[in-house]
């Protein structure tokens with residue numbers, strides 16, 4: 001287990017707002033990300049939309065290796081995701097939060113815990129501490145989990161599957177359970193929504209929760 005690292009000096013209280021969208025592919029992360037981006041922009045906030053893996057130039061290359069290559073050894077996979085995340089946080093997310101922007105990331109640390117920890121044979125706590133080390137402890141102010149069944153996720157994704165999406169439904173069921181367990185462990189940092197509801201209804205639930213967070217302009 002990696003030792004905890006000292007907090008990063010940029011993570012003082014007076015920074016921007018860091019939001020993560022999590023959930024299986026097809027859950028509606030991109031849809032909700034767009035609605036959320038527009039909501040903040042209408043309120044005059046600068047918004048940085050980003051995603052993992054691949055939210056930086058280096059990350060785009062790592063993403064290619066991860067999602068479209070052949071078999072990747074589980075520990076190599078966990079390290080590559082963590083390397084992508086370390087670089088993404090250092091070059092994209094922390095600078096934006098330092099400017100006071102809203103950062104909306106499509107997937108973050110919990111995806112590693114859920115996919116590498118629950119879906120494969122690595123210990124979830126080890127995967128989590130690896131990623132926390134990589135990002136010097138930066139966790140979102142709010143993580144929105146779009147909860148969807150493996151069957152519906154598969155139906156919404158259509159015929160296009162990358163290496164992880166192509167895993168059987170049992171894998172996706174373990175991933176789903178892990179997202180829910182992470183949310184239950186620190187509920188003050190999470191909003192779990194039923195991804196089968198109408199996109200506008202989901203957005204309303206997200207906004208209602210955001211309005212209770214410090215740093216959000218109503």
Ligand SMILES: Nc1ncnc2c1ncn2[C@@H]1O[C@H](COP(=O)(O)OP(=O)(O)O)[C@@H](O)[C@H]1O
Nearest residue numbers: 024025026027028029030031156195197198199
């Ligand atoms: N709440 C919803 N109800 C029904 N369909 C949805 C909902 N949210 C998204 N979709 C549709 O499901 C598909 C996947 O949505 P998307 O936002 O791309 O998911 P993700 O980014 O999580 O993979 C798209 O065709 C989208 O229009």
Ligand SMILES: [Mg+2]
Nearest residue numbers: 029030031106
């Ligand atoms: Mg998407």
